Amino acid sequence: xxxxxxxxxxxxxxxxxxxxxxxxxxxxxxxxxxxxxxxxxxxxxxxxxxxxxxxxxxxxxxxxxxxxxxxxxxxxxxxxxxxxxxxxxxxxxxxxxxxxxxxxxxxxxxxxxxxxxxxxxxxxxxxxxxxxxxxxxxxxxxxxxxxxxxxxxxxxxxxxxxxxxxxxxxxxxxxxxxxxxxxxxxxxxxxxxxxxxxxxxxxxxxxxxxxxxxxxxxxxxxxxxxxxxxxxxxxxxxxxxxxxxxxxxxxxxxxxxxxxxxxxxxxxxxxxxxxxxxxxxxxxxxxxxxxxxxxxxxxxxxxxxxxxxxxxxxxxxxxxxxxxxxxxxxxxxxxxxxxxxxxxxxxxx
Amino acid sequence: xxxxxxxxxxxxxxxxxxxxxxxxxxxxxxxxxxxxxxxxxxxxxxxxxxxxxxxxxxxxxxxxxxxxxxxxxxxxxxxxxxxxxxxxxxxxxxxxxxxxxxxxxxxxxxxxxxxxxxxxxxxxxxxxxxxxxxxxxxxxxxxxxxxxxxxxxxxxxxxxxxxxxxxxxxxxxxxxxxxxxxxxxxxxxxxxxxxxxxxxxxxxxxxxxxxxxxxxxxxxxxxxxxxxxxxxxxxxxxxxxxxxxxxxxxxxxxxxxxxxxxxxxxxxxxxxxxxxxxxxxxxxxxx
Numbered sequence: 001x002x003x004x005x006x007x008x009x010x011x012x013x014x015x016x017x018x019x020x021x022x023x024x025x026x027x028x029x030x031x032x033x034x035x036x037x038x039x040x041x042x043x044x045x046x047x048x049x050x051x052x053x054x055x056x057x058x059x060x061x062x063x064x065x066x067x068x069x070x071x072x073x074x075x076x077x078x079x080x081x082x083x084x085x086x087x088x089x090x091x092x093x094x095x096x097x098x099x100x101x102x103x104x105x106x107x108x109x110x111x112x113x114x115x116x117x118x119x120x121x122x123x124x125x126x127x128x129x130x131x132x133x134x135x136x137x138x139x140x141x142x143x144x145x146x147x148x149x150x151x152x153x154x155x156x157x158x159x160x161x162x163x164x165x166x167x168x169x170x171x172x173x174x175x176x177x178x179x180x181x182x183x184x185x186x187x188x189x190x191x192x193x194x195x196x197x198x199x200x201x202x203x204x205x206x207x208x209x210x211x212x213x214x215x216x217x218x219x220x221x222x223x224x225x226x227x228x229x230x231x232x233x234x235x236x237x238x239x240x241x242x243x244x245x246x247x248x249x250x251x252x253x254x255x256x257x258x259x260x261x262x263x264x265x266x267x268x269x270x271x272x273x274x275x276x277x278x279x280x281x282x283x284x285x286x287x288x289x290x291x292x293x294x295x296x297x298x299x300x301x302x303x304x305x306x307x308x309x310x311x312x313x314x315x316x317x318x319x320x321x322x323x324x325x326x327x328x329x330x331x332x333x334x335x336x337x338x339x340x341x342x343x344x345x346x347x348x349x
Numbered sequence: 350x351x352x353x354x355x356x357x358x359x360x361x362x363x364x365x366x367x368x369x370x371x372x373x374x375x376x377x378x379x380x381x382x383x384x385x386x387x388x389x390x391x392x393x394x395x396x397x398x399x400x401x402x403x404x405x406x407x408x409x410x411x412x413x414x415x416x417x418x419x420x421x422x423x424x425x426x427x428x429x430x431x432x433x434x435x436x437x438x439x440x441x442x443x444x445x446x447x448x449x450x451x452x453x454x455x456x457x458x459x460x461x462x463x464x465x466x467x468x469x470x471x472x473x474x475x476x477x478x479x480x481x482x483x484x485x486x487x488x489x490x491x492x493x494x495x496x497x498x499x500x501x502x503x504x505x506x507x508x509x510x511x512x513x514x515x516x517x518x519x520x521x522x523x524x525x526x527x528x529x530x531x532x533x534x535x536x537x538x539x540x541x542x543x544x545x546x547x548x549x550x551x552x553x554x555x556x557x558x559x560x561x562x563x564x565x566x567x568x569x570x571x572x573x574x575x576x577x578x579x580x581x582x583x584x585x586x587x588x589x590x591x592x593x594x595x596x597x598x599x600x601x602x603x604x605x606x607x608x609x610x611x612x613x614x615x616x617x618x619x620x621x622x623x624x625x626x627x628x629x630x631x632x633x634x635x636x
Contacts, residue, residue: 087439134621143620143624146572146575146620147616150613150614151617153609153610154614157607157609157610157613160606161607272564273564276385277446279443284443287439313454313458315454316450316451316458318450319446319450319451320451322443322444322447322450323430323448326440326443326444327430327434327444330437330440
């Protein structure tokens with residue numbers, strides 16, 4: 001797991017790279033070894049993804065599905081928060097939008113699952129553009145945080161009050177399972193696990209593509225200094241809106257998977273608590289790194305499962321862990337690993 | 350008459366929001382600490398009042414004890430956690446999210462999630478012309494006005510209040526002219542926490558107390574802080590009353606189940622047309 005994190009484009013410029021001058025002798029092999037680490041990370045991920053398939057335990061498969069879904073969601077939030085540096089509080093709203101939209105398209109209009117997913121994503125993208133553009137015209141981030149927060153709460157209230165469409169605060173039951181994907185059967189528990197894992201991989205690949213692209217480097221420039229980025233000819237508002245739209249569309253996509261996995265949707269899905277715990281996951285794992293959201297999800301959702309014996313106090317322990325990580329490891333687990341790797345590469349560690 | 354009654358109700362609720370918003374204005378608007386655990390202070394303040402009143406000491410000692418206890422807790426949190434996260438909004442935010450989990454779950458374990466209420470000092474209602482007014486609600490409104498005015502005078506007139514405002518304008522500049530920024534930060538945090546404690550007692554005297562009561566007032570407090578203009582106490586208070594009236598009118602004449610929605614609509618409209626808030630400074634904020 002330790003590093004899908006080698007991320008030259010996102011290294012903050014203040015990393016002590018140039019300060020130490022020429023690398024020491026004998027560091028060439030370290031360079032080569034460090035280049036393997038991202039691949040090792042991908043292999044770790046693949047192993048982790050396969051593990052739930054090996055045991056026959058339904059519980060492990062279910063847990064794996066939940067963690068994969070949450071990791072996918074955190075990865076998609078990372079695009080707008082980690083790379084573009086914009087504090088979007090509406091992620092759970094788009095997640096819920098995806099769940100509701102796909103469920104309604106499928107059960108009311110009788111569409112195929114794989115037709116409903118892109119439709120839900122398009123709807124979410126249009127909505128995100130309408131909400132995001134007025135909020136992102138301003139520098140500083142507080143506007144986006146508040147407007148997106150208010151939008152998320154409004155969406156939750158609409159979902160809770162539009163009885164004829166959404167079933168109101170009691171939620172709605174979802175009775176369909178996704179249709180096979182190129183022959184891969186998705187209706188069983190294991191099939192749903194593959195659906196969630198697939199969503200996670202899509203989010204990871206989109207993030208990776210963004211990070212390696214001119215667009216991603218532009219986003220990082222915007223995150224570091226909007227004024228400077230605009231002097232470099234970057235369309236600051238356009239870049240921020242694009243990051244927000246992409247991130248929201250991915251959230252809606254993950255939401256489409258949520259509905260058949262849980263068989264139940266309620267307005268609670270859209271609540272700000274969901275977004276807040278996602279932000280906790282991101283910062284715990286390391287914001288702006290590829291590995292961060294996954295590490296964060298495993299710690300954030302894995303530890304409470306392990307602490308099941310302690311029941312009531314598991315969330316207390318988790319809270320203490322978050323505070324300690326923030327105080328002593330402000331870059332998050334992924335950030336620390338990345339910096340360690342960078343130091344080791346130059347033969348310093 | 351119906352309209353005036355609704356307006357008064359709105360003012361009362363708005364006063365509660367304003368009390369929460371002042372605490373957040375001090376801590377977030379002036380010091381720049383995004384403390385989401387502010388709502389948990391409010392919840393603990395309400396519980397403190399519940400236990401003090403249940404022990405037979407009455408409402409007024411409960412108010413004082415809750416404020417002092419929350420100020421002490423605020424000092425503790427500032428020394429242990431928030432003084433280390435001063436430079437980074439996100440860090441402070443995440444730390445406070447962790448604190449929320451700790452405080453809320455400990456409270457749920459210690460106090461049980463049952464709804465609690467305590468006896469308000471004034472029961473019943475009185476007639477004023479054609480209006481029927483709840484005595485306790487009027488008392489709450491009066492107390493809110495006292496707290497708001499006291500807080501405002503403290504910031505405007507006292508030496509330490511001036512130091513606080515100076516730090517709000519420019520931290521480095523304040524340190525350069527000899528203000529002990531670390532101590533002033535602690536004072537602000539204590540003051541904000543005491544306001545949260547007071548708001549909790551007032552909430553508790555009107556509504557049920559549960560370990561999970563914190564979320565709604567907290568979110569409204571943050572909204573009001575920005576609506577009023579970051580760091581402006583009069584702005585936060587005015588926005589608080591506006592929000593209370595808007596919610597009250599909306600739920601009376603439109604739809605009650607959408608009550609929380611009116612505030613958010615008000616906020617979105619406000620941020621679109623007055624992006625600096627009601628009393629915020631003018632300035633170029635567009636890149």
